[in-house]
Amino acid sequence: MARIHVALPERRSARARSVTLVLLAAAGLFALRALAPARPKQAAIGFISRVPTPEAHLLAFEVVGTIDKGAIRSMAEQVMAAFDTVGDIDLLILMDRFEGMTAGAALDPANLLSQARSLSNVRKYGVVGAPAMAATMIELFDKVIPVDAKTFEAHEVDAAWAWVRTHDPIAEPADG
Numbered sequence: 001m002a003r004i005h006v007a008l009p010e011r012r013s014a015r016a017r018s019v020t021l022v023l024l025a026a027a028g029l030f031a032l033r034a035l036a037p038a039r040p041k042q043a044a045i046g047f048i049s050r051v052p053t054p055e056a057h058l059l060a061f062e063v064v065g066t067i068d069k070g071a072i073r074s075m076a077e078q079v080m081a082a083f084d085t086v087g088d089i090d091l092l093i094l095m096d097r098f099e100g101m102t103a104g105a106a107l108d109p110a111n112l113l114s115q116a117r118s119l120s121n122v123r124k125y126g127v128v129g130a131p132a133m134a135a136t137m138i139e140l141f142d143k144v145i146p147v148d149a150k151t152f153e154a155h156e157v158d159a160a161w162a163w164v165r166t167h168d169p170i171a172e173p174a175d176g
Contacts, residue, residue: 001088046099048075057082057172060092069104076114083121091122093165096129096154122147126164129154 046065053060059082061075082089105111118125125147127138135151142149152160 003039011077047071048074050078051094052090055090055165057086057088058090058092060094060164062097063093064097066099067101067105069102069108071095072101072105073110075087076108076110079114080110080117083117090124090164091118092126092128092160093130094128094157095134098129098131107125118147119145123167124164125149126152126160128157128160 007014014038046063046067048061048063051062053058059079079089079091125138127135127149128151130138130151138149138151150160150163152163
């Protein structure tokens with residue numbers, strides 16, 4: 001599949017970042033709510049666990065079941081802590097067993113803040129096993145946000161790890 005990249009200015013105005021964030025958040029909320037199976041209201045049964053990586057700049061998480069506010073907040077806090085200590089990071093999400101997200105999780109302020117900061121602190125964002133609608137949204141937003149985002153089928157987990165660990169030398173800061 002051919003990829004189209006839109007060249008964006010290095011530094012966008014606060015208004016442009018705000019518009020991008022609002023569009024990204026709205027699309028994400030729509031996609032996640034659409035993915036959640038229709039069922040009677042019940043407690044979320046799911047978790048997000050950190051997958052250990054040897055690289056400080058690479059964070060990986062496995063998302064399983066229906067995620068609630070506590071799980072998403074914990075992940076968001078870990079991502080924001082990495083922004084504060086490491087700076088720019090790469091992120092891999094393994095979600096082939098994801099079943100949905102509660103409205104409280106989708107609207108959690110820590111989650112929304114980490115999404116906003118991701119626009120300037122995430123270099124690569126890989127997602128393995130995303131439901132079809134979420135994968136479409138990620139591929140669509142890859143064309144308009146300053147993050148290199150890519151989705152992988154559940155059986156492509158090795159390719160996802162290889163991709164997220166590969167860096168474009170053009171994008172790397174010059175020494176000196």
